[in-house]
Amino acid sequence: MSFLFGRRPRTNTVDLPKQAKEQISKLDGPGAAAKAEELAKTLGQMKFVLQGTQETESSPEQIYSLVTGMIQEDLLYLLAFNLYRLPFESRKDAQVIFSYVLRFRPPSASPKSEPMALSYVINNRPEVLVELCNGYNHTESAAPAGTVLREVLKSDAATAIILYHDPSEGSPGAKGLTGIQPEARQSGRGVFWKFFDWIDRGSFDLSADAFNTFRDLLTKHKTIVAQYLSTNFDLFFSKYNTMLVQSQNYVTKRQSIKLLGEILLDRANYAVMTAYVDRGEHLKICMNLLRDARKMVQYEGFHVFKVFVANPHKSIAVQKILLINRDKLLEFLRHFLEDRTEDEQFIDEREFLIKQIRNMPPTPVEPAQKPALLGSQAR
Amino acid sequence: MSIEAGASQYTVLHELGSGSFGTVYKAIDKTTGEIVAIKHIDLESTDEDIQDIQSEISILSSCTSPYVTQYKASFLRGHKLWIVMEFLGGGPAWTCGRYTNILQLKPGNLNEAHVAIICRELLLGLEYLHQEGKIHRDVKAANVLLSTSGKVKLADFGVATQLTNIKSQRNTFVGTPYWMAPEVIQEAGYDYKADIWSLGITALELINGGPPHADVHPMKVLFLIPKQSAPRLEGSQYSKEFRDFIAQCLVKDCDRRPSAKELLRHKFIRSAGKVEALQELIERRQLWDGARDRPSHPKYYEETLHTMSPKNDPDEWVFDTVKKATIAARKNTTKRRKLSVIHANGQGLVSGAEDALMRLDIRDAPLDYSSPPPATIIRGTVRRQPSVILASPTKPRQASSQRRPLQPDMSFGNSASTVRVFRRVSDNSTTAQVESDLTAPATRDENRPPMAETVTKDAILGRRVFNKVIDPSFQEVQAQTGNQAKRDALSRLADAWSALDAVDPEGEYQLMKLLLEKVQNDSKLSVHLSPTKSTSRDGTPQASPQKSGAKLILAQNNPHLKSHRRRQSSIMPEEAKEKEKLPNLPGQAVPGMEHTKQLADVLYGRWAGGLRNRWPAV
Numbered sequence: 001m002s003f004l005f006g007r008r009p010r011t012n013t014v015d016l017p018k019q020a021k022e023q024i025s026k027l028d029g030p031g032a033a034a035k036a037e038e039l040a041k042t043l044g045q046m047k048f049v050l051q052g053t054q055e056t057e058s059s060p061e062q063i064y065s066l067v068t069g070m071i072q073e074d075l076l077y078l079l080a081f082n083l084y085r086l087p088f089e090s091r092k093d094a095q096v097i098f099s100y101v102l103r104f105r106p107p108s109a110s111p112k113s114e115p116m117a118l119s120y121v122i123n124n125r126p127e128v129l130v131e132l133c134n135g136y137n138h139t140e141s142a143a144p145a146g147t148v149l150r151e152v153l154k155s156d157a158a159t160a161i162i163l164y165h166d167p168s169e170g171s172p173g174a175k176g177l178t179g180i181q182p183e184a185r186q187s188g189r190g191v192f193w194k195f196f197d198w199i200d201r202g203s204f205d206l207s208a209d210a211f212n213t214f215r216d217l218l219t220k221h222k223t224i225v226a227q228y229l230s231t232n233f234d235l236f237f238s239k240y241n242t243m244l245v246q247s248q249n250y251v252t253k254r255q256s257i258k259l260l261g262e263i264l265l266d267r268a269n270y271a272v273m274t275a276y277v278d279r280g281e282h283l284k285i286c287m288n289l290l291r292d293a294r295k296m297v298q299y300e301g302f303h304v305f306k307v308f309v310a311n312p313h314k315s316i317a318v319q320k321i322l323l324i325n326r327d328k329l330l331e332f333l334r335h336f337l338e339d340r341t342e343d344e345q346f347i348d349e350r351e352f353l354i355k356q357i358r359n360m361p362p363t364p365v366e367p368a369q370k371p372a373l374l375g376s377q378a379r
Numbered sequence: 380m381s382i383e384a385g386a387s388q389y390t391v392l393h394e395l396g397s398g399s400f401g402t403v404y405k406a407i408d409k410t411t412g413e414i415v416a417i418k419h420i421d422l423e424s425t426d427e428d429i430q431d432i433q434s435e436i437s438i439l440s441s442c443t444s445p446y447v448t449q450y451k452a453s454f455l456r457g458h459k460l461w462i463v464m465e466f467l468g469g470g471p472a473w474t475c476g477r478y479t480n481i482l483q484l485k486p487g488n489l490n491e492a493h494v495a496i497i498c499r500e501l502l503l504g505l506e507y508l509h510q511e512g513k514i515h516r517d518v519k520a521a522n523v524l525l526s527t528s529g530k531v532k533l534a535d536f537g538v539a540t541q542l543t544n545i546k547s548q549r550n551t552f553v554g555t556p557y558w559m560a561p562e563v564i565q566e567a568g569y570d571y572k573a574d575i576w577s578l579g580i581t582a583l584e585l586i587n588g589g590p591p592h593a594d595v596h597p598m599k600v601l602f603l604i605p606k607q608s609a610p611r612l613e614g615s616q617y618s619k620e621f622r623d624f625i626a627q628c629l630v631k632d633c634d635r636r637p638s639a640k641e642l643l644r645h646k647f648i649r650s651a652g653k654v655e656a657l658q659e660l661i662e663r664r665q666l667w668d669g670a671r672d673r674p675s676h677p678k679y680y681e682e683t684l685h686t687m688s689p690k691n692d693p694d695e696w697v698f699d700t701v702k703k704a705t706i707a708a709r710k711n712t713t714k715r716r717k718l719s720v721i722h723a724n725g726q727g728l729v730s731g732a733e734d735a736l737m738r739l740d741i742r743d744a745p746l747d748y749s750s751p752p753p754a755t756i757i758r759g760t761v762r763r764q765p766s767v768i769l770a771s772p773t774k775p776r777q778a779s780s781q782r783r784p785l786q787p788d789m790s791f792g793n794s795a796s797t798v799r800v801f802r803r804v805s806d807n808s809t810t811a812q813v814e815s816d817l818t819a820p821a822t823r824d825e826n827r828p829p830m831a832e833t834v835t836k837d838a839i840l841g842r843r844v845f846n847k848v849i850d851p852s853f854q855e856v857q858a859q860t861g862n863q864a865k866r867d868a869l870s871r872l873a874d875a876w877s878a879l880d881a882v883d884p885e886g887e888y889q890l891m892k893l894l895l896e897k898v899q900n901d902s903k904l905s906v907h908l909s910p911t912k913s914t915s916r917d918g919t920p921q922a923s924p925q926k927s928g929a930k931l932i933l934a935q936n937n938p939h940l941k942s943h944r945r946r947q948s949s950i951m952p953e954e955a956k957e958k959e960k961l962p963n964l965p966g967q968a969v970p971g972m973e974h975t976k977q978l979a980d981v982l983y984g985r986w987a988g989g990l991r992n993r994w995p996a997v
Contacts, residue, residue: 092441143437204455205440208433250422250458251429287696294458296423324697
């Protein structure tokens with residue numbers, strides 16, 4: 001494969017980031033098209049340095065100097081910020097570059113250590129992650145940014161950065177991981193909250209990609225998320241219920257009901273779950289899902305509904321709703337999704353719910369146990 | 380809403396076939412006039428995770444290569460997902476190799492030169508994918524599409540995967556058994572070389588008409604492939620280069636198996652001809668399509684409205700006051716899904732071979748030549764089913780909600796599942812029909828005489844009548860008819876008519892002529908009918924002018940027509956036949972249809988029997 005090296009223009013690896021930075025800065029000016037082409041070439045070379053080919057290995061020394069160069073030139077931020085303006089192939093190249101750079105550890109570093117570029121981003125340049133999220137502002141950049149993000153979200157620190165990003169908290173400066181205050185409630189202006197809009201309003205591709213990232217944010221790092229949801233319970237679930245669960249978009253609706261079930265049934269989120277099923281208005285939303293015209297929505301709704309009914313410490317509000325509708329519910333559940341004849345677990349669970357509802361005391365009873373108190377809730 | 384705007388940009392024409400997990404329609408992009416293929420996926424009928432579909436889309440959308448089917452757009456319309464792809468007129472390469480074997484048509488064989496060209500193009504496609512860090516994982520002739528100009532494109536990225544690191548590996552057990560590389564089956568970790576193995580099998584498939592072990596049950600194949608020595612191309616009629624190429628692709632040790640790039644330098648590939656040489660295959664295919672019995676009426680796009688209609692349920696839940704009410708029993712049908720999908724932390728994907736095997740046994744039986752390409756594993760059993768599946772084109776449509784879980788899979792077994800065969804093909808409506816291969820060879824020798832040669836002037840006119848008048852009229856009326864029963868009746872009539880067209884275009888022409896004459900001769904009718912459509916006077920489906928004409932014939936005893944009729948008596952039997960058929964359409968079985976049903980039953984029975992013998996435990 002040596003001929004490949006022969007043909008490659010001999011730009012010094014160290015100069016590539018600088019070159020790319022310059023080319024990006026000229027994307028606006030005259031001759032932007034030509035600059036974009038040059039930039040595409042530069043990014044192609046960077047990709048080549050990073051990943052080698054199927055036949056040739058990449059050299060760690062070269063990668064190291066490239067990564068340090070990128071950090072020096074703040075190229076990660078520039079790339080993330082301008083991702084949507086790059087040509088099609090360059091966006092994919094940028095995605096590859098991000099993936100490799102954010103994963104790279106010098107050969108001397110411990111395999112458990114934070115990759116150097118990622119550690120830099122987390123501690124000094126969190127805006128890179130924010131701008132990657134903002135990639136969902138444009139169809140062009142959504143998929144490459146999303147791919148990079150989901151990779152990065154394997155890191156709990158990166159997840160925390162995105163969850164806790166909040167521009168309204170003082171200067172939007174680079175506080176990084178150290179600036180996070182988990183107890184402070186979110187204003188709702190941080191980048192995480194934009195996901196609701198992206199998921200609800202975007203085109204299918206964009207919305208589905210954003211949802212995948214959203215799901216990763218909420219399921220990958222359980223302790224962080226449990227704390228986050230407890231603190232921001234009202235804000236989160238009011239947005240979640242109105243924008244996602246009751247979305248007009250079929251995919252958004254169905255996927256978010258399913259994710260809601262997953263979140264509630266996760267042991268780490270026990271406190272969140274008890275608080276969620278304590279609320280009468282949540283049960284109302286859920287019971288309406290059972291009546292949705294679309295069966296898969298009904299089915300996903302069922303798996304949230306069962307949590308309310310199975311809860312041994314139902315709140316007065318929940319009991320009232322169930323009791324008022326008891327006869328209806330019993331009749332309804334008897335015929336609910338009756339074609340699902342092979343789904344034994346579903347049938348069992350449906351039977352269980354019928355029994356539970358039938359055996360409820362005729363008047364609401366004060367629950368023996370209140371939901372675990374959530375940090376911030378004004379109840 | 381921007382989502383809706385997406386759909387209105389396209390005019391959907393007619394069905395091309397049922398693809399890997401949806402129904403594919405031919406459509407026109409109104410803004411550009413470009414013809415596209417649109418896959419409709421009914422998300423309500425899939426239990427599987429929407430994520431899987433999305434991952435296919437995201438892989439497709441990141442590909443721009445002349446060797447890969449071009450993705451254009453996707454959007455939601457209610458609970459249907461529309462995926463817009465480029466339209467290729469030639470159909471799957473699968474069909475080229477297979478026809479010859481099904482029916483020994485001569486000269487129909489794909490020869491070595493064809494295979495060389497296809498292999499080179501596929502290698503270029505694979506080279507592209509692999510350098511992008513993608514593994515296709517389901518390379519087989521059924522997933523190779525030909526364009527009318529002879530271009531070869533890889534399609535169906537349903538199980539493709541994107542590696543984030545070019546050197547990383549995958550363990551997931553996916554693919555279609557006969558084409559699967561040993562390392563994939565053994566789940567020992569594999570990379571892009573797995574596609575090279577599948578390519579070798581595909582080459583064998585193209586030249587032999589089927590993959591190795593095609594007569595073996597797919598479950599058993601999974602044991603054979605790792606255990607036996609790699610298949611080779613046998614026969615002195617093939618060149619040394621070809622045999623060596625296959626041997627190179629089918630090196631069992633994936634580390635010693637060459638990459639796509641290396642294989643592109645293989646002598647067999649370097650000496651391959653131009654893609655234009657493939658055009659003859661497509662032409663031959665179209666001839667072949669034309670030569671078999673006339674495909675029945677195309678299935679037109681119809682929007683499912685009933686599922687999306689807003690629910691006006693008087694029995695709302697009561698959240699405030701107590702109110703006595705009963706709720707009507709609801710009839711719900713649905714697909715099951717493993718509940719574990721919900722509870723587990725997103726572990727919805729099947730990864731174990733055992734799981735895949737369990738899914739496998741009910742749906743895949745040994746390949747025989749009349750069978751479709753076997754389904755790709757990992758797809759759930761449900762997702763493969765298009766929302767509106769027709770066992771044969773003459774059967775009435777069934778709404779997806781009427782289907783019982785699993786039924787289509789079970790009852791069609793290996794035979795009629797051909798309907799689901801990937802056929803995104805063809806560029807004219809006559810060859811674009813989806814006709815199950817089951818009905819095709821069978822009806823050839825029995826019910827339906829072979830298509831008449833269109834030689835006489837009348838016959839040519841008859842064909843023209845069908846193509847220009849009858850066919851479009853049915854389309855139009857079909858599109859305007861909302862009632863399902865009426866639609867069914869109408870499509871049966873359309874089928875009957877197209878059968879007539881196939882058998883006797885001359886008679887068809889005469890019939891048409893008569894109809895028009897009679898309409899014109901009746902003073903009242905000519906006033907009403909000549910310019911525009913008739914109005915419905917009874918409960919029968921609202922039909923095209925021709926249909927009303929047909930009714931008129933039955934009713935008319937206009938004396939001054941009698942002489943005319945006598946003059947035309949030679950063609951009367953034909954007309955009489957039509958007469959018999961027309962009045963009581965809804966209940967009547969159109970010839971060919973009950974036959975199809977019987978055949979499907981027999982084949983299914985045989986298949987099931989074979990399965991029991993081979994797998995007594997199943």
